[in-house]
Amino acid sequence: MSKKIIVIGAGGAGLTAAIAARMAGAEVTVISKTAMGTGTCTAYAGGIFTLGYGNVTPERHSSKTMKTGRNVNDIRLVQTFSEKALQSMKTLQSWGITLKLDDSGHASVRASASNPFMAGYGMVQELYRTGRDKGVSFLDETVVTKLKIKQGKVSGVECINWKTGRTFGLGASGVILATGGAGQIYNRTDNPSRITGDGYSLALRAGATLRDMEFVQFYPLGWNEESFTNWMIDLQIIDKVPLTDERDNEFLLEAIRSWGLKDGLEANYYARDRASIFMAKHLKKGGKALLHLEKFPPEKWGRPPLAEMRPFYPANVDPWEYGPVNVSPIEHYMTGGLEIDTSCCTDIEGLFACGEVTGGVDGASRIGGNALTNIVAFGLIAGETVISKTGETSPDFEPSRTDEMISNMKKGRISPTEIKKNIKKAVQKGLGPVRTALSIRETLDSLQELKQQSSELSFENSLELLAALEVRGMLDSAEAVSRAALAREESRGVHFREDFPVERKEWEKNLRLKMVDHEIRVIDR
Numbered sequence: 001m002s003k004k005i006i007v008i009g010a011g012g013a014g015l016t017a018a019i020a021a022r023m024a025g026a027e028v029t030v031i032s033k034t035a036m037g038t039g040t041c042t043a044y045a046g047g048i049f050t051l052g053y054g055n056v057t058p059e060r061h062s063s064k065t066m067k068t069g070r071n072v073n074d075i076r077l078v079q080t081f082s083e084k085a086l087q088s089m090k091t092l093q094s095w096g097i098t099l100k101l102d103d104s105g106h107a108s109v110r111a112s113a114s115n116p117f118m119a120g121y122g123m124v125q126e127l128y129r130t131g132r133d134k135g136v137s138f139l140d141e142t143v144v145t146k147l148k149i150k151q152g153k154v155s156g157v158e159c160i161n162w163k164t165g166r167t168f169g170l171g172a173s174g175v176i177l178a179t180g181g182a183g184q185i186y187n188r189t190d191n192p193s194r195i196t197g198d199g200y201s202l203a204l205r206a207g208a209t210l211r212d213m214e215f216v217q218f219y220p221l222g223w224n225e226e227s228f229t230n231w232m233i234d235l236q237i238i239d240k241v242p243l244t245d246e247r248d249n250e251f252l253l254e255a256i257r258s259w260g261l262k263d264g265l266e267a268n269y270y271a272r273d274r275a276s277i278f279m280a281k282h283l284k285k286g287g288k289a290l291l292h293l294e295k296f297p298p299e300k301w302g303r304p305p306l307a308e309m310r311p312f313y314p315a316n317v318d319p320w321e322y323g324p325v326n327v328s329p330i331e332h333y334m335t336g337g338l339e340i341d342t343s344c345c346t347d348i349e350g351l352f353a354c355g356e357v358t359g360g361v362d363g364a365s366r367i368g369g370n371a372l373t374n375i376v377a378f379g380l381i382a383g384e385t386v387i388s389k390t391g392e393t394s395p396d397f398e399p400s401r402t403d404e405m406i407s408n409m410k411k412g413r414i415s416p417t418e419i420k421k422n423i424k425k426a427v428q429k430g431l432g433p434v435r436t437a438l439s440i441r442e443t444l445d446s447l448q449e450l451k452q453q454s455s456e457l458s459f460e461n462s463l464e465l466l467a468a469l470e471v472r473g474m475l476d477s478a479e480a481v482s483r484a485a486l487a488r489e490e491s492r493g494v495h496f497r498e499d500f501p502v503e504r505k506e507w508e509k510n511l512r513l514k515m516v517d518h519e520i521r522v523i524d525r
Contacts, residue, residue, distance in 0.1 A: 002027045003173035004393040005386050006157055008144050008199065011040030012120065013355025013375035013382075014178030015127035018136045019095065020383025021176075029137045029170070031159065033466070036138055037124040039194040041180050041356065042375065046234075047110040047119030049376070050269070050369030051085035054103030058082040061105065065370060068270055069335075069363020070493045071508055072212065077360045080342045081377050088377040097126045106369060116308040120372070143469045144198070145402045147175060147206040147351065148394075154206070154350035155394035158402045162466040167406065169397035174390035176344075176382050177203060177353040178375075181334035182477035184420075184470075187428040188222060189331035190232045196470040197477025199357040203338050204476055204515040208346045209523075211512050212336030212359040213477075214484035214495045217366055218433045220252070220267075220275035221291070222330025227314045232330055233291070234305060235275065236265040241295055243327070246288040252279060273365040273494040276329040280433035280496075283328055290324035329433050333371060335362035335494065336484070339512065344382035345389060352386050354378040364493025409468055412458035416468035419450055419457070423474050426450070431481055436498045440486045447482065451475050479520045484511045487522045 003026045007018045010032035022028045030036075037043055052058030062082035066073050089107050092099050098112035112122025132138070139159070146158040148169065156171040179199030183191025200210060221233040221243075237243075238253050245251040255278050256267045267275050279289060293309065298320050301310055306319070313319050337359040344352045355375040362370065430443030454475060459465040489500045490507040514523050 003387060003390055004029070004171065005174050005176065005390075006031065006170060006172045007176045007178060008157070008202070009040070009178035009180060009355070009357070010036050010128070010138070011178065011180055011355065011375065012042035012124060012127065012372065013379040014176070015124065015131055016092075016376055016379030017176050017178055017354055017383035017386075019127065019131045019134060020380050021386055022131065022134050022136050024384055024387045026173075026387055029139060030131065031139045031142050031144055031157070033141065033143055033162075033194050033198075035140050037121070037128050039192045040124060041183075041191055041195060042372070043118050043121040043124045044190070044192060045120035045372055047108055047113060047123070047372070048369045049085075049089065049107040049373045050105060050367055051089065051107065051373050052082050053086050053089075053101055053105055053107070056105030058085070061085070064270070065361070065367055066363070068365050068367045070365065070503065071363065072492065072510055073363030074360035076342050077340070080381075081361055081374065084377045084381070085373050088373070088380055091380060092376060095130050097123060097130070099123070116304065143466065144202060145399070145405065145469065147202050148397070149206055149348070150394065152349060153391075154348060156397060158399035160399075160402055160406065160469070162469060163462050165406070165462070165465065167399045167402045169399040171394035171396045173393045174350045174352060174386045176386060177338065177351065177357050178355045178379070178382075179357050181337070181356040182474065183331050183334070185423060185427045185474050185478045185481070186331040187424045188230055188328070190219065190222065190230060191331070194470075196473045198470070198473040199353070200337065200480060201473040201476035203346065203351070203353070204480070204513070204520060206348055206351065207514070208348050208351060209339045209512050209514050210337060210359065210480055211339045211510050212363065212484070213334075213480040213513060214488050214511065215335040215362070215364050215493055216331060216431070216481060217272060217333040217335055217494045218276040218280070218329040219332035220272060220279050220329055221327045223312055224326040224328040228312045230330060231312060232332060233309070233327060235268040235272070236263070237291070237305065238264040242292045244290050244292065244324075245282065251282065252289070269368040272368065276433045276494065277496045279329050284434055289327050291327050292324045294320050294323050296320060333366055335359065335364065335366050342381070343385040343389065344378055345385065350390050352382045354382040364495060409457050409459055409465075412456040414453050414456045414458060416457050416459065416464055416471050419453055419471050420467060420474060422450055423447070423471075423478055427478050427481070431478070431485060433494070434496050434498055435485055437486060440482055444479070444482045444486070447475060447479050476520065480513050483513060483520050483522055487511055
């Protein structure tokens with residue numbers, strides 16, 4: 001009897017892991033909250049991988065990754081990541097994935113993209129087709145509500161199809177978490193709407209350990225106009241058009257050069273943290289950040305990168321006549337997550353993880369392009385490892401906990417949409433690029449009130465049911481970020497405390513979190 005592996009998440013990490021496990025002989029089921037591949041960060045990614053190749057050696061890539069992560073990365077994970085990156089790219093190519101390697105230390109899947117806003121979508125669709133052709137099963141529009149633990153091991157998952165309301169329990173030999181991050185705990189994020197921290201919550205409630213959750217990466221530039229959609233703007237735009245303050249100074253470019261970097265392009269790879277914090281501090285003092293895209297003449301708006309920017313402007317408005325655009329940092333990536341070893345094992349037997357849901361590779365800040373390399377390198381490792389490190393498959397079962405949860409919601413009275421809105425408001429206010437003990441404690445107080453309200457959630461239709469199912473992940477993720485941010489009394493990488501503005505050698509360590517008596521706690525410092 002073949003082993004049955006369940007993969008939770010259908011982005012690049014989950015699909016890569018699923019294919020690898022299937023090719024190793026397992027029966028594999030991928031569970032996705034959305035239609036397959038449409039709601040993932042991989043689909044919306046820039047499509048660029050950073051790795052040791054050509055002019056960049058794996059050793060240099062590893063060194064740069066550690067330096068950017070301010071030396072709180074897991075060196076074992078980083079070395080594994082850098083050593084296996086190139087072979088991982090070649091494996092994808094052997095599967096038929098459209099991927100081009102570049103001697104400058106990068107690879108790209110942009111050639112398969114259907115549009116510039118979803119540069120990773122082509123890769124996701126190619127991975128999906130590869131998995132389907134190899135016999136991977138897919139469950140769409142399904143939420144995993146609980147990891148079933150039996151005698152200290154993962155034995156399956158409880159699920160609900162949020163469209164039909166049908167609940168069920170699936171037995172498994174092993175489970176791979178590949179659910180992505182938790183960007184939707186913020187008001188200002190470029191993450192898709194379904195990225196709500198489900199994996200962090202499932203893992204915590206099963207007894208697993210998280211690390212480095214205080215480190216949330218903000219992208220330095222995002223549209224900040226009322227009529228514009230939340231989205232990032234490539235930092236290298238400031239090499240082509242002025243980004244000015246209220247005195248018409250190109251303040252960010254001047255700062256980047258003072259840090260010893262050449263331009264916005266270089267800062268995009270190695271100084272997203274410093275640029276985001278610099279921007280946030282400037283704006284908090286009442287300053288302006290104005291991107292002068294109107295300086296481009298009309299004839300240039302039909303070509304990249306301006307062609308990709310034009311749709312963000314209001315209909316029937318000419319960008320070259322709109323005037324300067326307000327910009328500010330926007331949440332982009334969670335650098336912390338589940339603690340794993342180099343085999344993608346967590347501290348719960350039978351539970352594996354890969355991709356953004358994990359911590360350790362990036363440390364306190366991430367190099368641009370490392371995210372896609374991460375999902376492929378560790379996705380392959382997770383899929384290959386799960387076969388050898390799991391036992392027999394447990395049988396399917398009745399999902400008693402999920403049935404009870406849904407029954408209670410039918411008696412509730414509070415809208416999940418309202419609670420989600422208030423979570424995002426509280427987190428945006430207190431856990432942005434610039435933090436203080438006061439702002440973090442106020443966030444925790446707000447989350448505690450919202451947690452109490454969440455016991456009375458209700459729903460009237462399938463979309464409200466989905467929203468209600470996401471509330472717990474958002475609350476747990478926001479609390480984990482808050483607890484870790486309050487405990488780290490220094491500034492490092494993407495984590496900046498105004499009350500502790502200096503990086504301190506004694507804090508060159510990791511903060512781990514577990515759920516103890518229904519509360520998330522920092523278990524070591």
